[in-house]
Amino acid sequence: MGNQVNAIDAAFQRLRGEGRTALIPFLTIGDPDLATSVEIIGALEQAGADMVELGVPYSDPLADGPVIQRASERALSNARVTLVDCIEVAEQSRNAGIKLPFILFTYYNPVLQYGLERFFELVTAKGISGLIIPDLPIEEDAELRAMAEEAGIHLIPLVAPTSNDRVKRIAAKARGFVYCVSSLGVTGVRADFHQGIDEFLATVRSATDTPIAVGFGISSREQVERFSKQVDGVIVGSAIVRKIEEAVPLLQSPDKKQEGLAQIRAFVSELRG
Numbered sequence: 001m002g003n004q005v006n007a008i009d010a011a012f013q014r015l016r017g018e019g020r021t022a023l024i025p026f027l028t029i030g031d032p033d034l035a036t037s038v039e040i041i042g043a044l045e046q047a048g049a050d051m052v053e054l055g056v057p058y059s060d061p062l063a064d065g066p067v068i069q070r071a072s073e074r075a076l077s078n079a080r081v082t083l084v085d086c087i088e089v090a091e092q093s094r095n096a097g098i099k100l101p102f103i104l105f106t107y108y109n110p111v112l113q114y115g116l117e118r119f120f121e122l123v124t125a126k127g128i129s130g131l132i133i134p135d136l137p138i139e140e141d142a143e144l145r146a147m148a149e150e151a152g153i154h155l156i157p158l159v160a161p162t163s164n165d166r167v168k169r170i171a172a173k174a175r176g177f178v179y180c181v182s183s184l185g186v187t188g189v190r191a192d193f194h195q196g197i198d199e200f201l202a203t204v205r206s207a208t209d210t211p212i213a214v215g216f217g218i219s220s221r222e223q224v225e226r227f228s229k230q231v232d233g234v235i236v237g238s239a240i241v242r243k244i245e246e247a248v249p250l251l252q253s254p255d256k257k258q259e260g261l262a263q264i265r266a267f268v269s270e271l272r273g
C-alpha cells in the first residue's frame with residue numbers, strides 16, 4: 001500500500017484544481033443500524049461530500065457533545081456495533097460502488113482492546129485511507145504512526161487553538177490533512193467559534209504544506225463559506241448526525257427509508273452549495 005497514491009491526497013489535489021474546499025461529513029456507524037449506514041454513506045456521496053469520517057461508536061465519547069453521544073448510544077444499543085462492524089461497513093460501501101475516501105474515526109481504547117497488529121491487519125486493503133484518533137496525542141503515537149504509514153493509511157492529527165507551540169510539531173508530522181478544531185470543548189453545533197480562530201488557522205496554514213481542515217460546530221452553508229477561504233476542508237458532524245437522528249423513524253420503516261435518505265441528502269447538498 002505504501003507506494004499507491006492515497007485517496008485523501010488525490011481528493012485534495014482534485015479539489016485544488018477545481019478551486020473547491022472539501023466537504024467532510026462525519027457519521028456514527030450503526031446509527032440507526034449497519035445496513036442503513038451504508039445507505040447513508042451513499043447519500044452523502046450523492047449529496048457531494050468529498051470524503052467521510054466513519055465514526056466508531058464508543059461507550060465513553062469524552063470529546064463528544066450530546067448529539068453524537070446519543071448516536072453512539074443508539075448504535076451500541078441497537079446493534080452492539082464493534083470496530084470490526086465499522087470496517088465491514090467500509091468494505092460493504094466500497095462493494096456498493098461508493099468511491100468516497102474513508103477516514104476511520106475512533107477513540108484509542110477500541111483499537112488498544114483489539115490490538116494494534118490485529119487492527120492494522122483488519123483495516124489494510126479495506127478501502128480506508130485515513131485514521132483519526134482524537135485521544136492519542138503525538139507524544140504517544142510513534143508505534144501506531146509507523147504501522148499506519150506501513151499500511152498506507154494517513155494518521156490525521158488534531159490541533160486545537162490552545163495547541164500553540166505544539167502546532168508546528170503536530171503539523172510537521174501530519175499526513176492527509178491537519179484537523180483544526182474550531183473551538184474548545186466538545187463537538188456540537190455552535191453560533192460562534194474560538195475568538196482567535198482566524199489567527200489560529202493562519203498559524204496552522206503557515207506551519208505545513210499538508211492540507212488543513214476545520215471542524216467543530218459547523219452547521220450551515222454560510223459557516224462553510226466563511227471557512228472555505230482559509231482551509232482546504234470543512235468537517236461537519238453533529239449537524240448531520242442530528243439530521244440522521246430526526247430521520248431515524250423514516251429510515252427504520254422500509255417504505256419511508258428513501259424519504260429519510262432524501263432528507264439527509266438535501267441537508268448535505270445545502271451545506272455543499
Ligand SMILES: O=P(O)(O)OC[C@@H](O)[C@@H](O)c1c[nH]c2ccccc12
Nearest residue numbers: 026063134187188216217236237238
Ligand atoms: O460535531 P461537530 O461539531 O460538527 O464536529 C465534527 C465532529 O463531529 C467529528 O469530527 C468528531 C466526532 N467526534 C469527535 C471527537 C473529537 C474530535 C472530532 C470529533
